[in-house]
Amino acid sequence: MHDTTLLLIEVGALLLAMSALGRLATWLGLSPIPFYLLLGLCFGQGGAVQLGASIEFIQAGSEIGIVLLLALLGLEYTAAELIGGLRTSRRAGLLDAVLNALPGAALALLLGWGPVAAVTLAGVTWVSSSGVISKLIGDLGRLPNRETPVILSVLVMEDLAMAFYLPVLSAIAAGVAFLQGAITVGIAVAMVTVILVVALRYGHLVSRLFPADHYEPLLLGVLGLTMLIAGLAAKASVSAAVGAFLVGIAISGKVAENANQALTPLRDLFAALFFVFFGIVTDSSSLWSMVLPALALAAVTIATKVLTGIYAAHQAGIGPLGRWRTGMSLTPRGEFSIIIAGLAVTSGIVPAALAPLATTYVLITILAGTILARMPDAPWFRARVAHHT
Amino acid sequence: MRASVGSTGRQLPANKEATTRGIPGGAPRKQGMIADVGIRIAKIDLPGIGVRHDLVTEGGHRVSVVSQRNGDRSIGIIDDDDEDTCRASIALSDDEAAALADVLGASVMLSRLTSLSDETTGLYTEQIALPTDSPYLNRPLGDTKARTRTRCSIVAIMRDGTIIPSPTPTDVLRPGDLIVVVGTREGLDGVEKLLANGPG
Known part of the structure; x- marks a missing residue:
């Protein structure tokens, strides 16, 4: 009884603080993700307050939160879009x-963190944040x-690649033997x-399992199926x-559209909790020692990302x-990088310093x-680009 | 980059360059009003966001309509100097989008009606007042069989200052109705007689 009272107070205060930070982020024109992470740091090991x-x-x-983040990402894409993206932007x-x-893998090896950390950091630096970017656009x-479809197709490719990368990471992070790992993958x-x-072929049949027009059964049904499959997948270490x-x-069509609407508030709540929780489990005492490597890594991978984009856009004329x-x-980078880092850090097979780095x-x-x-909209930038061409 | 060309809802094989650069007049001629003037609308998927329809006008300006999955939609005007850049993007609510579509559609219909009175086509538009002793008073429009009998089209009914566009055969004719008819000179005379005296 006493515990649940305390739970209400703590969670309530936490959510209020998150709401205030979210407003601050909107006002600054930023994604709230960094703010949630920082808030989590305040409550973590070496933080100011203990929950x-x-x-x-x-x-x-x-x-x-992770399950919902990914489920809604899946709901936003149709299978046809994924296959289409695979067909047109394979090279990019x-x-x-x-x-x-x-660069991520190289840094992990440079720090002497071993191969599992290298695979993890490779994922962290690879995947851009589709959430942050589509909001920004x-x-x-x-x-x-004209370049917007190009940006989106790169994001689609990355998200699709995650469907193959994450099981690989789960398998090696679980520390399974090579043969068993290969089987899992x-x-x-x-x-x-x-x-x-x-x-692609029978999406409409899967969707027929759920009533598109009844809010509550739809919400519970899609959430239930998602959590069930997610749990089973985790059990098979996928x-x-x-x-x-x-x-x-x-899930596709009208059911997907309505499920998306029904689940979005839940996703927002639990995904925010996920970012806070990642902050909490991050050892903030080693945060400062990770600032320099993180800065270097960010500088390099921002440059490589810009190169990727320039190439993809050039290909599209x-x-x-x-x-x-x-x-x-x-x-x-955003939610995926944190999910990847979280997956590896909670398995305990990579150094704990990976969390503050991420x-x-x-x-x-x-x-x-x-x-x-925002920079390409600036007059000086446009003038320079015009000057060079 | 995924792009497919669709005009009047039909999908054509994607031609990336023509689609995205939008060459007006380069479109194959197809049936219907839209194809006649070589309008090309490119449908572009925005994965995770929605769909975009791009229209290049005869003057070379590009206008985009973005329809997001969450129901938001906006109109974008593309910079004339840099065809990749959107100069202005205006968000529209449901009602605003519907109102804008109505205004544009109505203005097109009006200009089509007036252009039809051009002598060379041999087609005329006429407003015929329903005679007070018409046999079709308070009877459905379908009873007149005007199209079969005179080969004329009744395109609208004006009643009490409002307009009923494209009336259906079940719309009932009322006293004081002004009937907008399109047809040949002969046909229009026939409609006038039909409405006044009935068939025969």
């Missing part, structure tokens, strides 16, 4: 993977721009492929996140200014990326 009763709740909430996607994953009124790849094909993503893709916009818009890195790229994305 008591609510920590288990936040932990459970953060698990649901490959370049993106090579250019942006290598909308806010800057760039949806009608094989299962995951087969599952992802099968679900994509099923979603990663809960991927299971949720695939459920999202398999976009002009010089549009190429810069593509590159600079792609620089923020936090600082995401913070820097979101801050820098938000500023960089």
